[in-house]
Amino acid sequence: MNAPNADAELAFAVTEARAAELAAVPTLRFAVRVSDTTGVPIQSITLSTAIRIAPAKRRYSKRQAALLADLFGAPSRWVDTMRPLTWARVTTVVPAFTGEIVADLPVECGHDNELAVAKYFHAVRADEVPLQFLFSGTIFHTDRQGSLRTRRISWSSEAPFALPAEVWHDAVSGPHGHRWLRLSGDRFDALCAYRSRRGLTDWDAVVDALTAGEENGTAT
Structure with missing residues (x-):
């Protein structure tokens, strides 16, 4: 008890x-x-x-x-x-x-x-x-x-x-399913310039373009 x-x-x-x-x-x-x-x-x-x-x-x-x-x-x-x-x-x-x-x-x-x-x-x-x-x-x-x-x-x-x-x-991977990468200011500026030159609409498209060039052995 x-x-x-x-x-x-x-x-x-x-x-x-x-x-x-x-x-x-x-x-x-x-x-x-x-x-x-x-x-x-x-x-x-x-x-x-x-x-x-x-x-x-x-x-x-x-x-x-x-x-x-x-x-x-x-x-x-x-x-x-x-x-x-x-x-x-x-x-x-x-x-x-x-x-x-x-x-x-x-x-x-x-x-x-x-x-x-x-x-x-x-x-x-x-x-x-x-x-x-x-x-x-x-x-x-x-x-x-x-x-x-x-x-x-x-x-x-x-x-x-x-x-x-x-x-x-x-x-x-739900509605907020984005991953974050830390970049220096210079590298972020370079990516922004690359995106602008290529007329790409979002950062997924930037990564797709960069990795496609790498896989094909071509310079971007």
Whole structure:
């Protein structure tokens, strides 16, 4: 039987991931099940979540290994170089509940190709990506006498989740599915001049023209 002044004891599980609809930027929504075994009424939780990719927890094809070299080097070095990749840190407020609730955790999918997470997903387009969710924050709840209590979430609170890689790619390939490259001012000016000379209508057409010339072995 629970003690009359029992503090909330939380457990976490990530149960689902889906691409968000009508988001301003590509976003995944993770369903996080928050469970309390003591039965005390939870008033709210200020939940901070760190999300990391755990790349060492899966195998890779030769093609994937070649694309991951920019992040981790040659596979022979991965035992030393393959470390978790920080994806995001998200803070959300979980509303009142007793027993269990499923919270919605929105996470933006950065698609700047210079970001380590974007490079990783560029290499891994199929299968599952092992994620680690690490939780912290503050629980606000009432005890058996109705007094308000607060408690920090244990630093050891975490949950694994196997994210299907195609879910991330579906999110970034939707209405906002553009990729970003960083260029110096001089190179951007040169591309603008090239686009103007060729009468090209957009940047996809510029890339198509440049890569077609490269494939044909002709100068552009």
